[in-house]
Amino acid sequence: MFAAVLLSLCSVPQDLVLRGATVHTGTGTAWSGPLVVAGGRVAAPGTEPSAAAVVVELPQAFVVPGLQDAHGHLLGLGAQLEQVDLVGCRSYEALVEKVAAAAAKLPKGQWVLGRGWDQNRWPDPAMPHHAELSAAVPDHPVWLWRVDGHAGLANLRALRLAGVVATSEAPPGGEILFGDDGEPTGVLVDAAMSSVPVPEPNNEQIRSRLLAAQEHCLRLGLTCVHDAGVTEPVLEELRLLHKNRQWHLRVHVLLADHERERIRRGPWHSKDGLLVARAVKTYADGALGSRGAALLEEYSDRPGWRGNGNRPVAKGPLRELAQLCVESGMQLCVHAIGDGGNRAVLDVFAELQVDGGLAARRFRIEHAQVVAKPDFARFLALGVLPSMQPTHLTSDMPWALARLGPERVLGAYAFRTFLELGAVVPFGSDFPVESADPRHGLFAAVTTRPQAGGPAAGLRPDQQLTRAQALRGFTAHAAFASFAEADLGTIEAGKRADFTVFDRDLLVCSDDEILQAVVLLTVVDGRVVYDGRRR
Numbered sequence: 001m002f003a004a005v006l007l008s009l010c011s012v013p014q015d016l017v018l019r020g021a022t023v024h025t026g027t028g029t030a031w032s033g034p035l036v037v038a039g040g041r042v043a044a045p046g047t048e049p050s051a052a053a054v055v056v057e058l059p060q061a062f063v064v065p066g067l068q069d070a071h072g073h074l075l076g077l078g079a080q081l082e083q084v085d086l087v088g089c090r091s092y093e094a095l096v097e098k099v100a101a102a103a104a105k106l107p108k109g110q111w112v113l114g115r116g117w118d119q120n121r122w123p124d125p126a127m128p129h130h131a132e133l134s135a136a137v138p139d140h141p142v143w144l145w146r147v148d149g150h151a152g153l154a155n156l157r158a159l160r161l162a163g164v165v166a167t168s169e170a171p172p173g174g175e176i177l178f179g180d181d182g183e184p185t186g187v188l189v190d191a192a193m194s195s196v197p198v199p200e201p202n203n204e205q206i207r208s209r210l211l212a213a214q215e216h217c218l219r220l221g222l223t224c225v226h227d228a229g230v231t232e233p234v235l236e237e238l239r240l241l242h243k244n245r246q247w248h249l250r251v252h253v254l255l256a257d258h259e260r261e262r263i264r265r266g267p268w269h270s271k272d273g274l275l276v277a278r279a280v281k282t283y284a285d286g287a288l289g290s291r292g293a294a295l296l297e298e299y300s301d302r303p304g305w306r307g308n309g310n311r312p313v314a315k316g317p318l319r320e321l322a323q324l325c326v327e328s329g330m331q332l333c334v335h336a337i338g339d340g341g342n343r344a345v346l347d348v349f350a351e352l353q354v355d356g357g358l359a360a361r362r363f364r365i366e367h368a369q370v371v372a373k374p375d376f377a378r379f380l381a382l383g384v385l386p387s388m389q390p391t392h393l394t395s396d397m398p399w400a401l402a403r404l405g406p407e408r409v410l411g412a413y414a415f416r417t418f419l420e421l422g423a424v425v426p427f428g429s430d431f432p433v434e435s436a437d438p439r440h441g442l443f444a445a446v447t448t449r450p451q452a453g454g455p456a457a458g459l460r461p462d463q464q465l466t467r468a469q470a471l472r473g474f475t476a477h478a479a480f481a482s483f484a485e486a487d488l489g490t491i492e493a494g495k496r497a498d499f500t501v502f503d504r505d506l507l508v509c510s511d512d513e514i515l516q517a518v519v520l521l522t523v524v525d526g527r528v529v530y531d532g533r534r535r
Contacts, residue, residue: 078209359383
């Protein structure tokens, strides 16, 4: 039903008038009168709309520049929507029950895939062992991604297909967990996960997952996603959907780092600018929750372990890729979570040969989750953008202090620290690791506390942002991070008409009301691509 409404609304561009709403321009300047769109762009205040313009009455509504997610994974989100959802499982037993129920509906031998488990939320926070899962689901290979996507749990059948046995050795940058008996527990971390022969989706499945992710994002009020780690086949399917007028979500594509030939060809964009490929995504370390993040000193809750398979970040390959991006006119975005990973990336960036300086290239560190005190200023000095996810703070809250200790945690989740130094800090969610709902990110940024329960003060109350600052992360700063600030990120005459419309003023409502706000309209290039008033 939604797809049919979406296509009918988007097939023909129309001028638009939004009347009666409070408009948050993001510029510090108030907007007077109705919001008029002509030719897909914002008209100056006081402009008379065309006779053919569609007038939308929005009393008491609140319009913001189109919300962006500066770090998400569209194909992963689409896959999660069709796989076993393990988010919220409060015990390993609950996980096994849920997976077994899903397996019972499938033919024997078919893969059972799921995502979202987090052992830190279970009564026993130790990493799971496959024994109970293998006993409950013996006739299907099972592979279950941890919530962060940097670890997974395989049952015995999947382990055998992967060839993982007691004598197996993890590849560089990965880890195989073994039990007291010397046998693999089924948990594989980072690079070791690649041994699991999960079937690759075909073109039809890719398209289906992309469309499902698009619908989900538009319903949440997102107008643009920075899609991290896109392969050439997925980009081609995006192009096909766009050509067939089935694609309406703006996408800043971060190509997968192995697509070297595509990277060498340099930036590309669709004629209407809806799809842009001018960035590259790569990795420097793993995730904090699975202890794969590279730390300068050992984990506080695992003596002798510094993450990333206990190996230093491979600077040589990163340096080669970074220089290729410089020469090809591509933006490099590097996943780095630990303070060791962040420092290694900054060291590589500092060595690059860049005409005109690195700042103009807007290289990014994705997550910048734990940063050593001396390295904050280096981001500014090099012109490197810390691309952050506020919900990582609230999700990691129950265990981050145990991983990092009381001193090191003061350099973690430090988006306000970066802002006060003068950095541009684009915000995202890292969906499907976290919810794609931008309301969750806004709430996390302004409260630094969990949505329900938990300590009232949160983990880093000193990092709380104002409402305007939090919105800026999902709008103007995200636009800058994709070289789109001339067209997106604020509501100004001449800019593209990307808006998100809520039923209440997010600048003055209570904290809890942020989570209750309803998306009334999502508008991209002046086209209404989601109408929540029909609910």
